[in-house]
Amino acid sequence: MSRDEILREITEIMRDVFDEDDLEVSLETSAEDVEEWDSLSHVRLIVAVERKFGFKFKNSEIEALKNVGDLVNMVATKTA
């Protein structure tokens, strides 16, 4: 799966988790840009991403995520 495709999938997941159909997501998007993105919805987001792509993050990997771009890269590495 290409990074563009992964970003599209993650955008859909984020729109669902944060309950915002019009949410615009780029590689630079971070928790500061999305009002609904707090520590709880972050857990929901991680669980939804794990379910969608069929792998599990390590805690150190979750902690290293700074923005959506990092998440896309992580998914790309894990699913390669």
Added chain:
Amino acid sequence: MLRDLPWLPTPTAAFRDELRALQAEAAGVRADDFAQRVISLATAALDEGQLSKLAKLSAAIAAGGPVPGLDRVKLGVLGDGTLSLLGPAIAGSALRHGAAVQIFESDYSQAVQDATDPDSALRRSGLDMALVASDARLLGLDRAAVDAEEAQARVGAAFERIRMIADGLGPSVRSTVLVQTVVAPLEPLFGSYDRVEPASPFAMVEALNRRLADWAAQGGAVLVDVARLASVVGYESWDDPRHWHASKLSFSPEMIPAYADVVARTIGAVLGKTRKCLVLDLDNTLWGGVIGDDGLTGIQLGQGSATGEAFVAIQRLALELRNRGVVLAVCSKNEEDAARSPFREHPDMLLTEDHIAVFQANWTDKAANLRAIAEALNIGVDALVFLDDNPAERAQVRREIPRGRRPGAAGRSGALPAHVGLGRLFRDGGVLEGRP
């Protein structure tokens, strides 16, 4: 797998659209079938995210005026670790069990203070019920004690802490305080010796759960047996240290839907929303084969074949339920004489005609027969559980009986999962819908 809620239908693709429509209705003019559509939307194998969205609808209903068909419940949630993911899932699941729940959550690690201070915001919020959720790691039961004496003291302290929370809340809770059993740590400390050594974390948690059960037996609280749930899904699946270390979530978020349904089912049972009658199909449900075609000697029942034994097991389960007060009825497309003959003459039948309160064997459709059974017993159709191997019959019942008022319908009876689901259905008053 239990974690996937296999007795519930797959969620509709239009889940979010239907939810939005219901949310708009909840705030304004509600159609007559509002409650039925809410229950129907919730009666699916929803994931944690979907349940949390339903929770908003549930809270709006609970905070508003009465809605026929849904009991409004203000539920306090107190205890150990991060509860914020659990409350919404419970509220979403409770709609499935006829309750619109509004969650009042205790602040992180403030359970004892919130419960014992009569002026705490939690106690002043007019709670109907409360749930006390505990974690072995925060009760100090995840590390071995020095000896049996210290183990006993630690178990005692853990029990007193839970009881202090429950008893403290008592005066401010209109109905019932629900108390969870505690899940033992996954990793054995002394291997199989854990069960022998009273100072092991496993043995201490077991001892605590025993005390909680004894307390519940005396009427101190209503137990929600989370430890049993964890053992059924498997500790390895239940436990997820990543989320404990990251956010003090007690167990894997993937288990939240199964957990929330157990809690919600208990809430439904406390509200008296229990199933009262098990309606049994006959051919390929109580025995293998078709009595009208195969005759008394041709049907499969009893020892000699795995299939025959499975049907005996189904009958034994039905009898167990009857011994616990569940009424049994028969609903079968058959000639009446043929239908009754195994009850009268087959040597391996455990069920006899005396066990069956209403016997409907005819060629009328099943929905009409279920209505007749409910009428004869003077209970609602929604107090029935319908066990039938034939998906077409279950679908017909779903079509004919309005959504939200349907009897629970279990799937094929010869298989073990149906046993598990059926037992659970009656044990906690749950709603069972076989996948079509």
